[in-house]
Amino acid sequence: MAGRAQQSTATISDVATLAQVSIKTVSRVMNDEPNVRAQTRDRVKEAAKSLNYNPSMLARSLAGGKSYLIGLIYDNINSTYAHDLQTGMIARCRLSKYHLMCEPQTSENPDLIQAISNLLATIRLDGIAISPPFCDMPQILDIIEATGMSYVRISPSKDLGRAACVRMDEFDAAYNLTKHLIERGHKEIGFIRGHPQHGGSHLRFEGFCKALKDYNIDANQNWISQGYFYFESGREAARQIFEHSKRPSAIFAANDYMAFGLMAYLHDMGLKVPEDVSIVGFDDVPGCQLVWPHLTTIHQPVTDMGYAAAEILLNNGPKERVLPYRMIERGSVLKKE
Amino acid sequence: MAGRAQQSTATISDVATLAQVSIKTVSRVMNDEPNVRAQTRDRVKEAAKSLNYNPSMLARSLAGGKSYLIGLIYDNINSTYAHDLQTGMIARCRLSKYHLMCEPQTSENPDLIQAISNLLATIRLDGIAISPPFCDMPQILDIIEATGMSYVRISPSKDLGRAACVRMDEFDAAYNLTKHLIERGHKEIGFIRGHPQHGGSHLRFEGFCKALKDYNIDANQNWISQGYFYFESGREAARQIFEHSKRPSAIFAANDYMAFGLMAYLHDMGLKVPEDVSIVGFDDVPGCQLVWPHLTTIHQPVTDMGYAAAEILLNNGPKERVLPYRMIERGSVLKKE
DNA sequence: TTATAGTTTGACAGCGCTGTCATAAATATT
DNA sequence: AATATTTATGACAGCGCTGTCAAACTATAA
Structure with a gap:
């Protein structure tokens, strides 16, 4: 199995000690919370910088009940589509210091439902995007809804009103x-x-x-x-x-x-x-x-759809986004007469 | 921001209570550790199943010092290549209940080094794979080595002996x-x-x-x-x-x-x-x-290379894997004379 | 001046697990 | 039967943070 985590990384208490404040104050500064005196804030920021401190995503997740992770369930068949979706989602995630968990699946998998169910139980994602054909499988939507997790459907074709979605016409x-x-x-x-x-x-x-x-x-x-x-x-x-x-x-x-x-x-x-x-x-x-x-x-606009999907998940954005398509005229159509 | 994590998921203590054992014993069973009586093991497994319990990756990571996450740093320019690499890595990850963190970067990013450094500090990955051109940038390898994290280079071309690598000839x-x-x-x-x-x-x-x-x-x-x-x-x-x-x-x-x-x-x-x-x-x-x-x-064999890279990371496999290529003859070459 | 409200800070518990170590039970050895 | 050894189990601390709540401090009103 993989090696142990690294040894020498600064923790929040290192920063607290250096800045002569409590760890809670460091936490406030790192999360841009209000009610910290400007002077204190600066001292903490400086200490964090000098120790090259970055809060551990894992610890924040466990303590805060947010995982800083959103997921994407996609069908691995169409690689370009999946990749573009990922690219858009990751771009949006970075703005909010979130990360994307990619979960390829195949609709042929007999344990599909169980696999997704286990995924949701082991990783508490803060939201999940589902692309075709999975976004049209009621069973999958059911188990996601059962967890109470927020989700967005990408290009669904049935039951459009059921949940948030991103699509084009x-x-x-x-x-x-x-x-x-x-x-x-x-x-x-x-x-x-x-x-x-x-x-x-x-x-x-x-x-x-x-x-x-x-x-x-x-x-x-x-x-x-x-x-x-x-x-x-x-x-x-x-x-x-x-x-x-x-x-x-x-x-x-x-x-x-x-x-x-x-x-x-x-x-x-x-x-x-x-x-x-x-x-x-x-x-x-x-x-x-x-x-x-x-x-x-x-x-x-696949990349844009990914971006919009992440936006809805992270920002509780509008429940439906219809993105514009473009017709690209190239050389495969003959003008007759 | 994204919603809170779901409410109604079974935790280890729920299972412990139901199976009438301590949480530590449940932990042992879930991790296939030895020294658990067969009968106890069965009771725990049954309890876990009936509660649809899955250990939280987050909590395990924090407590155990392993994140169950490996990373892939890739250049987003060549989408097919990156996607195939991902596919291979994810396939191997699933065998060990690991997940993949995808980290697209561009070599033009002036803050490339800082971005990777922050990434390594915020997520304690258990290993990381680096594809071209990043795997040939000494600065990047330096900061990874500074964390003590294990890593593997994919198709490096300089300094081959420096670290584990997967490549073809x-x-x-x-x-x-x-x-x-x-x-x-x-x-x-x-x-x-x-x-x-x-x-x-x-x-x-x-x-x-x-x-x-x-x-x-x-x-x-x-x-x-x-x-x-x-x-x-x-x-x-x-x-x-x-x-x-x-x-x-x-x-x-x-x-x-x-x-x-x-x-x-x-x-x-x-x-x-x-x-x-x-x-x-x-x-x-x-x-x-x-x-x-x-x-x-x-x-x-890009997908195979991804698989092999994950294998090295998860399994402490051999330090170098040279995978076979294939020449694919199609129609673009004329036989002269 | 004193009462009142608002601002800033820290103590402490706990998220859900795993590691360590001590103890209890089962088995082997004399 | 008494002791040594192995196996099975649990108590407890703690991973690195955030949430809650109370305390201390500051500004404002009466």
């Missing part, structure tokens, strides 16, 4: 992206759906359908295919779409990875993007600028 | 990748160097040079260009290489992102990969399978 984004296709002259539009367990899938599909409807375009069921959010599933879904004799002029993939799979399929079939088929994705993962042509997509 | 990998190019008939080979501060850059370049030398090929200095490990720097470095009248038949980019930048440049210039120019990269980031043609590269 995926329906609206999908609607506008579809509209973008229609406005460029596309009428034969296919759709590759995402993982049915991931809430975003439905919202994106509904936005797509609504746009078609508003523009009086019939959705051809042959061009609607099921994928699961990863590359190969996009390729496979594409195969099913192009099995049919008549083919669409544009395809909306419910996320970028499936769009990449679709592009690979098209490449193998000798079909050109966007000349033969236009493509749009969703998420704006880094790969969008690597594929050729670059992929037109919706940029999800 | 980058020199050898670069050598073999260059050899691969030579064996396919390439004699005019360029190189895009990586960030001079990142150690790997030098090792990779040296492996390249050694291979050329062993095969009696002169390195044309016009084809050796400086990049900084990110996409645009690869494009810019490519521009400099192709300024010269004579152009190489193959280029080795010191990492994949620069290879992608190079491919973008070539695409813009109407040059075909691999017909006109063969390309190899280094790292095997996910984008390698997105670009066309797919990039031949060296797969770094």
Whole structure:
């Protein structure tokens, strides 16, 4: 097992002795509490500085009932998404001297509920953020609520009012992206759906359908295919779409990875993007600028969502934050006529 | 600020009362210590289970002098790398009921040293892993050593013997990748160097040079260009290489992102990969399978390295682990003649 | 001046565990 | 049966802080 903690770190009583005050006064100064004479405050600060003293997070946690830790439960499948969420949360945590506990999970884990329950019992987090697909699992929300801990859902798709949440308007984004296709002259539009367990899938599909409807375009069921959010599933879904004799002029993939799979399929079939088929994705993962042509997509403000989630947890902020998305036009859509 | 910790969690004394033993005995059972009668052990375990008791990490840390936390200091620039490292470390942590504290930093931060110093003082980590470029900064290693904390360097390039480390043989990998190019008939080979501060850059370049030398090929200095490990720097470095009248038949980019930048440049210039120019990269980031043609590269076992690093920290394992790399042949290299 | 309120400080308990050490019980040895 | 040895258990202190409350000190009002 790992070695013992270090020996030679200053404690609060070292500072108290040096500054000739009680440890409680040092505590007050370190926590910026009121009712400390300016002169005393300075003396303590100086003493702390000269000893290079930093309060122990552990001891503060135990004594104060706050852990200075918030958690993030995420699915390890989509590494970029998780990483961006972390980055945003950590940025906000640092402002409040908090730290982030990262808790990857997989929805396949049969002991998922127990694992999360144990986590909550062993570490008294001051709050927890839950990203998809976990934020849509009622059982998980139940056990969190049972602990009385505050939590925030990131991009939930069911039961929106249940708890604090951070999200973007995926329906609206999908609607506008579809509209973008229609406005460029596309009428034969296919759709590759995402993982049915991931809430975003439905919202994106509904936005797509609504746009078609508003523009009086019939959705051809042959061009609607099921994928699961990863590359190969996009390729496979594409195969099913192009099995049919008549083919669409544009395809909306419910996320970028499936769009990449679709592009690979098209490449193998000798079909050109966007000349033969236009493509749009969703998420704006880094790969969008690597594929050729670059992929037109919706940029999800993932880092901002992480930041906002931490903000809600630390600051008891507003219970719902809807962040703006951006449509990123690149080269994968052909303007017809 | 965040809410108070939850109210209704069982503590060790609840379990002790229910099992009719002292809290110390409960502690022994929870920590699998010897000298507890089997019958007592069972009674305690049952009581713990029925109360859904989990020992508080915080309290154990404070009392026991172990924090059950190890840290990872990483550069947030390269998200995939950091994420994979995290994944490996977390996997190993879970086996020992440890948790990972992620500490992104940027080398540009003027207060870098102070930030790390404060971190070490506020959280008594039981160990810390340092990835590039931080693992090559002597100042950082100094302050860690001053705390007496155990640490492990990930892919260091200077001063290898200084502390425990996990790495792969980058020199050898670069050598073999260059050899691969030579064996396919390439004699005019360029190189895009990586960030001079990142150690790997030098090792990779040296492996390249050694291979050329062993095969009696002169390195044309016009084809050796400086990049900084990110996409645009690869494009810019490519521009400099192709300024010269004579152009190489193959280029080795010191990492994949620069290879992608190079491919973008070539695409813009109407040059075909691999017909006109063969390309190899280094790292095997996910984008390698997105670009066309797919990039031949060296797969770094990053997740395994994270796992091994945590293993060393938690287990006082061997002081050095050299992990195997794999050359991944894809479509970006042309076999000449 | 004395009463009153507000400000500053410290004593002390205790957060939920583990380490140390003493004691009790079980087992082995003579 | 008496003693030595091992095994099992608990009492207690204390990890480094914060919360509570009371005491001391200062400013203001009457």
